[in-house]
Amino acid sequence: MQERVKIVFGAPEDFGFSDAIKNELTIQGYHVIDLSRINNNFKYPNISTRINNLFHKTFLNDKKYKSKVRSKVITANLIEELEKHQNINYALFIRPDLFPLDFFKSVKSKFSKIVGYHWDGMNRYPDVMDYIPYFNDFFVFDPLDLKSNINIVGCTNFYLSRIVSRLNSVGNTGAFSINSYQKDKIKPLTEIKRTLESISIPLNFIIYSKNKREIKEANELGFETSSFMTTYQENLNHVLSSSLLIDVQIQSQSGLSFRIFESIGYDKKLITTNKDVANYEFYDPNNILIWNNQSAQECLAFYRSPYRPLPKEVKEKYALDNWIKFVLKLGNFYPITLPKTV
Structure with missing residues (x-):
């Protein structure tokens, strides 16, 4: 029996979207390691860190302290989860800018292919540009974004069929x-x-x-x-x-x-x-x-x-079945492209 392809997966949890995609991929036969919930489950590691955040925010006007702590804690939690699994070749992150950048700096070498997909306009979330170098392939859904970086590829959204x-x-x-x-x-x-x-x-x-x-x-x-x-x-x-x-x-x-x-x-x-x-x-x-x-x-x-x-x-062509094969370059697939902009 052929071993199922393992995919590390992360996406926004809004409206249960990450769960729906995970379920669809699971029905298709993939072994999905979903990091979406871990990324959204931040807790201060101890009371002293919480107090330090209050001090930095109140007396030092350092409003970024919490985000720095969150990045460190979430990165550690995500890596800990990954270490529970062996022989993972593929990773797909939708809206990767919602995950800590340090996480991707640490794990890129763990995968033979790590793919990012930005299903929103890059002009709305420009920080995502910092993430592109840490992916083998980075896809965007808006044709206008193809002018912003030579290292990105156009790809549409998809629908769930299973x-x-x-x-x-x-x-x-x-x-x-x-x-x-x-x-x-x-x-x-x-x-x-x-x-x-x-x-x-x-x-x-x-x-x-x-x-x-x-x-x-x-x-x-x-x-x-x-x-x-x-x-x-x-x-x-x-x-x-x-x-x-x-x-x-x-x-x-x-x-x-x-x-x-x-x-x-x-x-x-x-x-x-x-x-x-x-x-x-x-x-x-x-x-x-x-x-x-x-x-x-x-x-x-x-x-x-x-x-x-x-x-x-x-x-x-526009079903998730084909979409996942296209972005990960798995087997036979219909190529997906975006129309050229003037």
Whole structure:
């Protein structure tokens, strides 16, 4: 029996995303060593360190002392966990800048291949640039970032195919949108919402925030709100039970969100504000409406027209099954690229 490929893995835990990816990779047959929770589980090693932090912050105005302590403690904890495992060849870190830089300085030599993937705009988190030298390959999802460093490679996001088959969905109607509260998203979300309401399309529009003012504003605009994070698997249940997905991009980036790849993977129609989607091979105006304040009748015609299935190889290309093989260069895979920017 062939030994399973071991992958050290780390990613943001927000919305249960790291758990969902780990579960998907495990179903695919990989042995996943997940460091995500360890990275987010910081405790002061002793009371004296806590007191020292208070002293540095209060009397020395040293507000970076805690981050230095955290980096040292978390790095030690991560290395301790790694030492429990033998014969690890591959490592994948999504948003590696959320991990201590010292950790990567210490462990790069432990792997035959260590890969980083930044699924956010580098202009939003520029510190990630310091991490690039410690990876064999470093991928970004935003074509605009390809101009920032010659040592990075373009690669899209992906969708999960294996865990979806184990989820239960009810119905297949209406439009679904879920977003953390972000000021630049509220206006286009409201415009889309009001247009779809005018043609009686069932809506499930959710805004997440823990800020009372933001919750109040969203409620006044007619959005359903939540102060509790929905897990990614719960999010997928919403996606699967909808026929139309809504994607509103952050204005500072042009990379394609996970919502777009969910529409590909699960055969869902999509309304998106991201005009750059037209530069990708899977763009089909019959399936994807690029929002430009279309009339209610134009939206209704789009909604009612049947979904046009994508070629099998296109769907396979953007599934995590292929994505992980591409970034780690494992076996046969479809190469994934980003469109060139002007």
